[in-house]
Amino acid sequence: MSADRQNDADACMWDELISLLSMKDATTRTVMLGVGSLGVACGIVGCLTVLRRRALMADAVAHAALPGVCVSYLLLGERELGALLLGAMIFGLIASGLIAAMRGRTTVKDDAIIAVVIGVSFAVGIVLLKSIQNTPGGNKSGLDGFIFGKAASMARAEALTVAAVSAALLVLVFSQFKVIRLVTFDPAFAKALGLRVRLIDLLIISMVCVCTVVGLPAVGALMIVALMIIPAVTARSWTDRLSTMLVLAGAVGGIGAVGGTALSASVRTPDGSSLPVGPTIVLTIAAVCIVSLIVSPRRGVLAGWLRQRRARREMMAERVSERARAGPLAVTTAQETNDPGARP
């Protein structure tokens, strides 16, 4: 009886997953458009931060966005999405500016500064959130949705905005591709060529901020950094070319975001609610990442293991043949075996 019900539930889940992924429904299409383009943009921008070794800077920016949202809500007194996101953007830039200003000035290292910014800005965010909830009407502000995200409630205009912003980011990255590549891999050389490295760095960190901010309502402050780092790491395991890596990371991010959203809507928890979208997206992309780290042809765990085994065998074979040659005729052929050119 209960097994039947379980089967029914499973069948129901699959049906729902398939119907969501085929996107017959207009609402579904809207949400998928928003989430998918967000995934693509985050994946591509994430590559730049990961390669520049600033992966967790993005995390600090994302955590700082929360107090930014709260401050602009307190200033305006209403939930005006554009203004909230502007506040998040400003706070994100301030956080990255603070980190940059402290870097190398004191004995406190980069990583500790980033961790301090993450923890403290989130604490500020919680304090502000609490004081908003204490005000009349504050409970309905829905600001705590910015922590874990609420993709399912994405409106059409929001989704279109996300898509437009993502498209703009893509155009920016690919039009400035050569400059960005140079700054990413050889900042000293780029400086010598007269490029303004700090300006490009500012551009990259602003793109991180933009991605964080547009992703905030859908995925939430705690998870958005995963959308940037994980696709980049996944793509890095397949290729050594920046252009390929960008395209791959964008694809992984987009597909993972769409798949994760569909999964979150179709899986039911015991109490009948759906899974939270942000974390489900992260788990989907992480699954892709883990698989590709295992099977990728050059850097994968499997490939590494095979390579090691082959090397061991070759070495064994070489040693055996050497021993065979050096065996009974060791005295006469000693000269020959010492000569590296004489090896087969």
Next chain:
Amino acid sequence: MSITAAEWWMIVTAVLACVPCALLGALLVLRRMALLGDAISHAVLPGIVGAFILSATRNPYAMLAGAMVTGLLTAWFTSLFSRYGRVSEDASLGVVFTTMFALGVVMLRFVPRGVDMDPSCVLYGLLEFTGLRMVEPVAGLRVPEAAALLAPVAVVAVLFVTVFFRRIRLISFDPALARSLGISVGLLSAALLTLTAASVVASFQAVGSILVVAMLVTPGATAQLLTTRLWTMLVLSCVLAITAAVGGCLIAIHVDSSAAGWIGVFSGVQFALAAIFSPGQGLLLKRLRALALRVRIEREDLLATMYRREELRTGQRVDLPDTSVDRMPKRRSLITVLARRSLRRGKLLLSRGKEVELTSAGRAAAAELVRRHRLWERFLSDNLALPLDHLHEPAHRLEHFADPERLAPVEGMDVNGAQPHVDPHGRPIPRVERDQPRPNP
């Protein structure tokens, strides 16, 4: 403002949670593992929730065990990831802890209904409710459950760090030396990491994941700004954490807000103040020191320029093309204003209408500077064989910081001998009366 018994317990619990975190976190900061602490505090979530689902009770020890497992797994996965994925350490940390945290949040949805566990309690903790859940570990002593769990962890952490202090210091600053002395670095690191995970988990329940992140790293980083001695740093870190815990709780009680949040904000303010005002490393003090140096250099340049002008006017010197004479600064920046004012105050410079003139004390000080400059030029020309047109710049820098006469015995320079009466350009090197005390420019 009166404080109820429940609120007292809240403060005590907060202090008990913050001290071990701050102590072990300071060591993490020192060993450049701050983000690992951050990662562990995110990653214990699936362990806690998993233990909760499996044991179906809010048994703190089961949760502790589950969280320890995932916390240590995070550290292990991260090293695995950066080895096989060949990405930098921080990127692999980012992958592992966000994934673990996401897993934890998703697992939260599978917790049976009617149990008090939800995302917000995970994030903000239950500090406000510590007084409600009392246990009696020893007969006659009723303490909150969270405090009963935290107290032994705090004691063990403090004892461990005190007992193994010398070894910990060695592995923090020079792991290679520690290894060569036969200290097992791996074991001690693992023990520290385990203790860190334990205190994160124990505090997590009381104060939430975010405060743990803030309390692990912030007091340690603040202490690092204030001192360079490890012992002082650890004590300071604990003191800062205690004041943050007490202060944050009091503010939160007063304004009726999240205690965990206010503790984090309080320690953030401590960090900001230390970053600005710390006597050794504060950004403000560094700025002021740099400003003072610039004023001194400007003052000395002004004096020397005045001296060179007088030389030209009185015909003591043949008029050779000299770049520095015309460099009387026209623009009145803050630095030049400050420099001129300090010269007038020290009675080295006099204003007569629009003109400025050296006093006799000023002339002596200027002569000293010009003497240094020309001796340096002499030295650079004679000993390093620099060409004539490359002498001025290095000498101009050196004259502010190093007195060639004091360096003379070391460098084998002949400064008072027959040779250097003139610099390589043929200008006279001013003589300074040595029996008088030197005027300090």
